[in-house]
Amino acid sequence: MTGSTLSVLLYIFVGPIVGGLISGLDRKITARMQGRYGPPLLQPFYDVFKLLSKESIAVNGIQNFFIFCFLIFVVFTGSLFFMGGDILLVIFALTLASIFMVLGAYCANSPYSSIGAMRELLQMMAYEPMVLLTAIGFYVVTKSFNITEIMGFNVPLVLYLPGIFLGFAYILTMKLRKSPFDLSMSHHAHQEVVKGITTEFSGSTLAMIEIAHWYENLFLMGFIFLFFVWKMPGSWLVGLGACIIMYFIEIVLDNASARVKWQLAFSSAWIVAAALGFTNLLILFLMK
């Protein structure tokens, strides 16, 4: 119990610092890939502190409340994850968090944030089957939805679930809001829907969204981590390495590709889920 309490506390207090640093490193590497020098490593923190000192304009008072709920539920989801809780609960709490963000964007009632919100819903529909298949895959192999038990399996799960891992890596791009699947909002400058889902948020509300993303990125990487750890004590190093490589691939992809249309994003995510995720499960069943 004390171990899991400690990791939850670590996640809540150290999580944003690590998440912010990852985001700073991301921007730096992106700049280097484009032949630029790039912002300082601590830039995301400067941005957030600046946003906190700005005026917050709300079209509709409730929108800030929804974003506050989004932040709280993201932290809750991450806490469940790092507590070693039930992975299904983690997935459902994550969906709820995203719904709060969509609601916030919808109630601002501007065309840009509405389109952003619609696209966010589409993306959720696109990646949700694969996320569920991932949880089912974990269950089929380890006979448990409990994250602590999944981590205690005697071989790395990726050996049993290579298809599911690839499928999850595919939808990870959507969750990290990276090209080619940054439909609802991207971190790059000009785009056709202004700033998509975050268009109508400013000041401290935008800062909350930013912080929530730091938390979110961290436990998404935790999912990758789960595929690569097993019972052996030092295996977390392998997991950490896998996370770093994965994130780097995401950055390369982000810089090397343009945004796709929602039709392609949607259908390809489902096709990948069926072709890689489902086939993987089928083979596991047949092998039994």
Place this chain on the structure above:
Amino acid sequence: MSFLKKSPWIIHYDGTSCNGCDIEVLACLTPLYDVERFGVVNTGNPKHADILLITGSVNEQNKDVVWQIFNQMANPKVVVAVGICATSGGIFAECYNVMGGVDKIIPVDVYVPGCAARPESIIDGVVKALDILEEKRVALARRRRKARKARPVSLTNLF
């Protein structure tokens, strides 16, 4: 420490111009000048921006647009007029539809000279704007504190 000066987000609007200054503004973002090393982000969304960079003059058609963009920006905010067109109308000043410089419509804080303004002077203008932005932030914080003190304390105005 002020974080505002370390992370100025910019929105760029191009009025009645020859697009010369416009291109110079974008040149600031290229690898050669790379203003992102100072934390500058080109947002394209007035609600996220701290600095409004305007190139070109205002005319009868875009005056409402300029006014809208300015008003949608969250305080503290500054306006930088880039190029002679934005300052006074420049070579287009005599045109029948041109109203003149940007300051005919919104308050301008920094004027950047040049036709076209060079990227170096645009960056210089933005740096000057940062000091003004900081002054405005301090003033805003003071005003907020005063307003908070003036309000009677009750449960409803906690939110």
